[in-house]
Amino acid sequence: MKPAQSPLLQKAYDLRQAIRSKAHTGPTSGLVQGAMQGNVVILPADWASDFLLYCQKNPISCPLIDVSEVGDFTMPELGHDIDMRHDIPEYYVYRNGEKVENRTDIEELWQDDMVAFVLGCSFSFEHALSQAGLTPRNIEEDVNVSMYETNIATVPAGRFFGNTVMTMRPYVPKDAIRAIQITTRFPKAHGAPLHFGSPQEIGIADLSKPDYGDAVSVKEGEVPVFWACGVTPQVAIRNAKPPICITHSPGKMLVTDILDTDLAVL
Amino acid sequence: MKPAQSPLLQKAYDLRQAIRSKAHTGPTSGLVQGAMQGNVVILPADWASDFLLYCQKNPISCPLIDVSEVGDFTMPELGHDIDMRHDIPEYYVYRNGEKVENRTDIEELWQDDMVAFVLGCSFSFEHALSQAGLTPRNIEEDVNVSMYETNIATVPAGRFFGNTVMTMRPYVPKDAIRAIQITTRFPKAHGAPLHFGSPQEIGIADLSKPDYGDAVSVKEGEVPVFWACGVTPQVAIRNAKPPICITHSPGKMLVTDILDTDLAVL
Known part of the structure; x- marks a missing residue:
């Protein structure tokens, strides 16, 4: 395991581990202040390019930070040892545009064709x-x-x-x-x-x-x-009705190793 | 006479000349857009350092752009051939904190100990x-x-x-x-x-x-x-009650050769 590069990144890692072990399943607002938190949308590959375009056309509500490789549940650019199947405190599962389930991990639902999108968060x-x-x-x-x-x-x-x-x-x-x-x-x-x-x-x-x-x-x-x-995007997902889509539960975000200050312009 | 360096500066100069000849005595809002307009405060030298400090302590309401030499009614840093005794469409004359007169020039009131302050304007x-x-x-x-x-x-x-x-x-x-x-x-x-x-x-x-x-x-x-x-500052002047103080009439400003864009940060 890569050593944490700073106390802040150590805290971000520790929180992700607590989430992975289901010790933390609550909101992430105010936690590890300084580490970027992201909104999550996971879609099958044949829905990904439409969604990519949607983000491109709506940069204020959907500021895209990173997109995973198809089928890859790590996001190496966003943090050490991230596993998108486990590291969000709570997931929403949408099927055909309807929210059918809340889960604390999605290991059983992960598909080889899935693409994960991470969007910036206020x-x-x-x-x-x-x-x-x-x-x-x-x-x-x-x-x-x-x-x-x-x-x-x-x-x-x-x-x-x-x-x-x-x-x-x-x-x-x-x-x-x-x-x-x-x-x-x-x-x-x-x-x-x-x-x-x-x-x-x-x-x-x-x-x-x-x-x-x-x-x-x-x-x-x-x-x-x-x-x-x-x-x-969750409203747009309800409208688009992909066969499956997995998102974070609002307020329960992916905690990354990106610094908020690195997002700041000027 | 120095040739105008641009059509905008020519317009600024022309407006100052129109003001000097009393052809223009009205508000200056929206005129020569792009040329900085300034608020004006003229005080005897023994009141000037108090006023300078007042501007320093209130930079949002009193953003100081320039201060004249004592007794000098030109403001060479602010524009070609400016004459502070003539180039404002209308002046207010305060004596002991009371507004006693509106004038379209102050040539007769100018004193050898006067200092002119020009402040930025919205x-x-x-x-x-x-x-x-x-x-x-x-x-x-x-x-x-x-x-x-x-x-x-x-x-x-x-x-x-x-x-x-x-x-x-x-x-x-x-x-x-x-x-x-x-x-x-x-x-x-x-x-x-x-x-x-x-x-x-x-x-x-x-x-x-x-x-x-x-x-x-x-x-x-x-x-x-x-x-x-x-x-x-005109409120502060009414409170401070200097024996004489001359200001511009609100909305009838000094039109300078400084570009508004030169004031912009970022």
């Missing part, structure tokens, strides 16, 4: 926000980030289409402005927000009822700020 | 906003930008203190986010906004009644976005 900028004194409410309240299906359409590609899923973090306006500046530096982690203010304007009926993750408190004087979310 | 990023398809409403409606005294205190320095004056431009949230990114590139022109949303939160009672400039329409779905304004 957790990458949460560390930068925290360091700037703008700790996201979901980290303060130790819950999964709030995620909502919106009415903002993505660009369709091949068989994939659907609306954008967004995460929400509340801030007072002054801090929202600073958060916009900070997150602009992370285009591979969804970058700047897409919206702030009225949830209804983007098709969210009730902020206290996120479609994925947990609700967080929004305090007097704060406005909800919405960033594109890597759960967006 | 007009410098209006061109960049327009080029991005985010034309400010005040330009669309061909009026002076709306300016408001807020309850956001500046940092006092010597005898100068007071609240921040802010300009307001309305945008839908998506465009406001883009406008925050664009204006962040212009720290010498007040940079990113200080606030968006509720005017009451920053002490503005009625958006339709700006303290300086003109009201603009705010459409359904738009939020007001507030940037620091170079009129802020």
Whole structure:
């Protein structure tokens, strides 16, 4: 086994091992801050090029970080000894566009023709926000980030289409402005927000009822700020209806050895 | 006379000449887009170091571009043949902190001990906003930008203190986010906004009644976005009560030969 190159990478490795052994099956938000976390989509090879195009056409919601070789469940560019069949705390299994199962590993489901996609995640900028004194409410309240299906359409590609899923973090306006500046530096982690203010304007009926993750408190004087979310592909998968597709469970991500700071531009 | 170095600088020079001859006495917003416009404060030398410190301590509202030599009414670094006694469309004259007069030149009031300060102005990023398809409403409606005294205190320095004056431009949230990114590139022109949303939160009672400039329409779905304004020193001047102080009239600026793009960072 390759020795860990830094205490941070050791922590990332240790967390992946804890996940692999099923000691950790919960959300990964706020864990190993500084190590990039990724959204996961696993598809049969004959669906992969459509999905690759979908990511290309929707770089804000689907910022592609890496794609595996066909049938290869390691992702050597993303971290030491990663096994995509085991190293996500919880998987969703979709068959013909319907979620049929949650699993803590997918060893039995892995196929020789499968391709794994890893997409950037807004957790990458949460560390930068925290360091700037703008700790996201979901980290303060130790819950999964709030995620909502919106009415903002993505660009369709091949068989994939659907609306954008967004995460929400509340801030007072002054801090929202600073958060916009900070997150602009992370285009591979969804970058700047897409919206702030009225949830209804983007098709969210009730902020206290996120479609994925947990609700967080929004305090007097704060406005909800919405960033594109890597759960967006799951809506497109439900629409495209591939015979099988496996994703991470929202908020329970692949923890990589890439540094969040390496994703930052400027 | 030095030949103009470009059509833009020729236009800037021509506008200054039109102002000098009193052919143009109106607002300068949207004119000679691309040429930096500046806020002006002229003070006796024994008040200048306090004011310099005030600018240093409040770089967002008072981004200092240049200071004249004592008694020198030219600003050679800022443009060809500038005469600070004539080249602003309208001046405000303050005596002991009270505005006593509006003038279209100050030749009779100029003193050998006077120092002129030129501060950056949000007009410098209006061109960049327009080029991005985010034309400010005040330009669309061909009026002076709306300016408001807020309850956001500046940092006092010597005898100068007071609240921040802010300009307001309305945008839908998506465009406001883009406008925050664009204006962040212009720290010498007040940079990113200080606030968006509720005017009451920053002490503005009625958006339709700006303290300086003109009201603009705010459409359904738009939020007001507030940037620091170079009129802020005029509040501090009313508080400091120097025996004499001459400023530009809000929205009627010094048009320089500096390029707005030269102010942009990144």
